[in-house]
Amino acid sequence: MADNIQSDNGKPKGVKPTLPPGVAKPKVPGAAKPAMPPAGKPAMPPAGKPAMPPAAKPSMPPAAKAPVLPPPGGDGDSVVPMLSRKDFATDQDVRWCPGCGDYAILATVQRLMPELGVPKEKTVFISGIGCSSRFPYYMNTYGMHSIHGRAPTIATGLKASRPDLDVWIITGDGDALSIGGNHLIHLLRRNLNVQLLLFNNQIYGLTKGQYSPTSEQGKITKSTPYGSIDHPFNPVAVALGADATFVARSMDRDPKHLQETLRRAHEHKGASFVEIYQNCNIFNDGAFFSFTEKATKSKSTLFIEHGKPLVYENGKKGIRLDGLKLEAIDLDGGSWSASDCVVYDETNRELAYLVGRLFWQQEMPRPFGVFYREERATYEDLLHTQIEGIREKRGAGDLARLLNSGETWTIS
């Protein structure tokens, strides 16, 4: 897929790179037609930081204002020097469109990082392709901006072989659910101890506005001028169906909720799936406004919390179980009270299925929070436990003995 963000138009500045020896004058093999005769010296590449494209640095979206934070804590190494949000920012200009929801998510993650207590060098961000997948360039940690849909595969190889690293996957609705759908479900079922942040904006942004696998049916886009006929995925239901051990949903415009959700995702040992509603103000502006904007938020959202009844709209409404169906009830009318509502249990898979299925339904709110959490052995633990077990039983491998194994005979 094209990765066609505009090129910078700045003048190069900074250190002039020296050519590696032999590049300008490669040795030509003594053959009739040499392999690489570069026509003269390759032009010197410019170095240094490009000038900023016009309007590349927008003002922060309103939601990115710093919330009040709890004191630093975390479960990482205890000898880590105290880092600040700035330590996790790179010198790269952030190139998302002004007003993009990605800015708020980046700010939230950068703010969360120092509190987790994981050293920068132990943290790795892996992404695929798409607007959201530019994320690693802006995190001053190790990182890889890989290829479309494949971030979970690279993260799997990295985490499986390096369990000591703290691996984050950044992906989008097209990247994770369309081209990379297969890898997503397998990452979740294997349960590697990683965090997967799916920025869902219900549109293809980087390719300039085609419908995505989460776009609502009937959506008019550049590729669907008469309306999309595709049935959309519910990412939370997909993750639950793939036996994910941690499934949550949050939004770009509620940084407090987002930060808390990400902290819990990080605390969880296993694959943590976090869907983040993210506004694409260019190609799909306002897709989630009914959930994120003040006027409608309380009516249309249900913030689920472990051990608490499912109530919303400032306590005026709740959710009860009617057999195997969820029903919205009026808590102000006198016939129902909070005690009639379902008390949420994030370790109850069946409940997670029911609540996770609240999606594009009339008269029902959209749930946010942690849907499901389960302790299950991680892939990398099983892998290394097995290897260690075999080593203990058979002894560490001896190469000479291996080569000499089986039926052998000697010729003198």
Added chain:
Amino acid sequence: MQLTGSQFTLATAIARNDLATLPDFPAEIRAPAGTTYGVSGFQLHFGSVEIRTPGDEVDLLVAMNPAALKVNLSRVHLQGTIIVNVDAFDERGLELAGYKSNPLEDGSLHAYRVIPVELTKLTREALKDFDLNQKEIDRSKNMFALGLALWLYSRPIEPATDWINQKFAKKPQIRDANLHLLNKGYHYGETTEQFVARYEVQPAQLAPGKYRAIHGTEALALGLIAASSKSGLPLFYGTYPITPASDILHELSRHKNFGVMTFQAEDEIAAVGAAIGASFGGQLGVTGTSGPGMALKMEAIGLAVMTELPLVIVDVQRGGPSTGLPTKTEQSDLLQAVYGRNGEAPLPVIAANSPGDCFYAAYEACRIAVTYRTPVILLADGYIGNGSEPWLIPDVNALEPFKPNFAEKPNRIVDGKEEFLPYLRDEETLARPWARPGTPGLEHRIGGLEKQHETGAVSYDADNHEFMVKLRAEKVERVARIIPPTEIHGDDSGELLVIGWGSTKGSIEAAVDRARKRGIKVSSIHLRHISPLPPDLGSIFNRFEHYLVPELNNGQLVRILRDRFLLPFVPYNKIKGAPFRTNEIERAIDTVLSGAPAHSY
């Protein structure tokens, strides 16, 4: 049938004959018995002299049913011996094989020596006191045939006995039946008077040393483990099951005590992606597959080109395109390996030339990948992957070690500040530093977008892009500096040079030897390195007048050579899912020297 073949091979290796094998089986697991497309065969060539190929024509064919006879008769030379299971030549068996009349009775086999054996009947008779059902009994008849063949060629029976004892340790009924039958077959040879001759093949004069029999896929796995051990890099093998590469996974997964991590991924792309992830983390990342899987991996291989991470991709080639001929051999992925990616994405490509050579090729692929921080494609094929040969066990201490040389500290001072530039290059190899996550102070980001020279930052600059494309190409060309001088089989100069690569080495050199005995001035070279090509090829070509390029494809190396050298390379192609016969190449040598046009053979 494949098991029977393997057991006979092992006995032959232990009798110290040199040998080469050609297993030949259908893609279907339980293809309908008795049909021509369901025939599973195993060809073995052994002798007291050096054996380079599985043989052009066979001296002895064991045909378990009419279909096997029909499919393989053309391989038997006139006056050759055919042992048939006469019980299978009933009406139904003949009909399934498409015989209108019984070839055992209609005189069509008069040019051969046919030895009918009532294999089914004898098997049933021998096992009548065993508590086995009819199906189990009939399935055992291969053991009778194995025992008979072992007797006929004076092979030791012990290796097969050991194998049966081990394989059926938990099923004493089956074990005893098989042992009984094996002995019955052996004794049948002795007591029946059908066999006028019993053969004794003297041990071959192989180079002194300790030997074992080895399959190509097994050697590939051992080569990877050896590279891991010698470099100190843990081996991570990401793969998806595919014929004929799966045996590498089977072998590696048995050796986890070497710290080998095997990852059976959800698909081919995930397999290579995980290997790249492991490489990024500082492991020896390897993926293995065959043609269709290669096609799927290519975008990710391009990522490894761009991120300049070590990665080894093993392609055990098979007949293509598409699903093609999964169990048949072919050399048709060469152009895919050299050119098959989007953009300018050169990488080193090397090829293994025999089952045992797979070990050294795998080791070499790892060494290049780690030293030059580049993906390397290693080409094997179904013929050498499934085939086996006696293997002089290498001395572990003689393997040239290589080191990952991980980056541990900043490598440039910019404005008085120490910085780490992830694309600053080694002067000799042009390799970039390999900084493992977890190394403090070297945090950096890599990815598939074009890199700015030295800093590795994303760059859309036109001049930088052109420079980087040429720089990556030059890095791959630098590998030529470590290619040893090309060995010439035959004289250093002459009339004709035969140029081959991969699994055709045995056939080509055997044909060259025969032609030289007839006084023809022909030599051959066999390429381990195809990208980059060895630097001394030009000077070798200058010493010959004609050039013949035999390949098991429609002409691929020949195009690469023509692209580099303006010389009249004559292709000789076979695309039949089978290796070259020595006499085919010998004929091609004669034809090219007779001046006939290339198309005439």
